[in-house]
Amino acid sequence: MNQDAGTRTGEEGRSRRKWVFIVLGVMACSCLGVVVVNTVRNFVRFGQRSKAAECKTNLRYWYVLQKRHYQDTKTYEPVFAKVGFVLERGNRYAYFAGRGPMEIRDHERSEVPDGAVSIGVDTFRFTYLRPIDVEALHPSLRARLGVSGTCPDCNITLACAGNTDEDATLDVWIISTGPLDLQDVDGEAAEPGFLVQLVDDTKD
Numbered sequence: 780m781n782q783d784a785g786t787r788t789g790e791e792g793r794s795r796r797k798w799v800f801i802v803l804g805v806m807a808c809s810c811l812g813v814v815v816v817n818t819v820r821n822f823v824r825f826g827q828r829s830k831a832a833e834c835k836t837n838l839r840y841w842y843v844l845q846k847r848h849y850q851d852t853k854t855y856e857p858v859f860a861k862v863g864f865v866l867e868r869g870n871r872y873a874y875f876a877g878r879g880p881m882e883i884r885d886h887e888r889s890e891v892p893d894g895a896v897s898i899g900v901d902t903f904r905f906t907y908l909r910p911i912d913v914e915a916l917h918p919s920l921r922a923r924l925g926v927s928g929t930c931p932d933c934n935i936t937l938a939c940a941g942n943t944d945e946d947a948t949l950d951v952w953i954i955s956t957g958p959l960d961l962q963d964v965d966g967e968a969a970e971p972g973f974l975v976q977l978v979d980d981t982k983d
Contacts, residue, residue: 831950831981834872834939835974838954840864841874841937842972845956855935855956857896857925866898872941872950873911874898877925881912896925900941911940915949920977923959933957934971943980950980 844862845855856862857876866874868884880892884901900908913921916938926935934957940949952974953959959969961977969975 830871830941830943831952833870834941834950834952837866837870837872837874838937838939838952838974841876842954842956845935845937849931849956853931855926855930855933857935858894859898860891860895868901869904870898870901871905871908871943872939873900875913875916875924875938875940876935878913878921883910885910907945908942911942911949916940916951917977919961920951920953923953923955923961927957938977941980946980948980949978950976951978952976 841859841862841864844864848854848856848862857879859866859874859876870884875897877896879896880894881897881899882889882891882895883899885899885903887903889903897913900911902908902910913924916924920938923936924938926933928934934955936953936955936957936959938951938953940951942948943950953961953969954974955969955971957971959971959975961969961975963969963975963977964979
């Protein structure tokens, strides 16, 4: 009788330990799954942010060209060619300095229309990207693009927009020589001469 009771007690102990190991295994797998998901998500976000470096670099370059142009002429110029803003092919972002002629990059060699104030995404190289025109931007941003005021008391604003993860949201950045009554993604006021992210496409 005592031997049977001892056997049952031993079996019950082994059964409890078995369930403890199973529960711990399930918890470990769940935790590992969360870590993997977060790692993949962060890796994707890193890739999206690295693509945004193209946009930020080009906006800074454009800003420097505009300031030089203003020093020489006391005016700002939305036509890219007139300030020497040349954008190499392979751009994932579209660039806008106003509403007007756009260079559309859907062929190996694109025609640059006279007076072009915008450059489209290179959809010839990146066939999975959709074209983006000025109408895709929020109306409040479209109204601020290009030259505002009467020169020499004037300013100019440029924007770039890209779809970094192929969803419905555009990643949107701007830079302006003057103050803008706009806020960035963190609610901070847009300051002259600083890159401002209006829409973050890397957020969930």
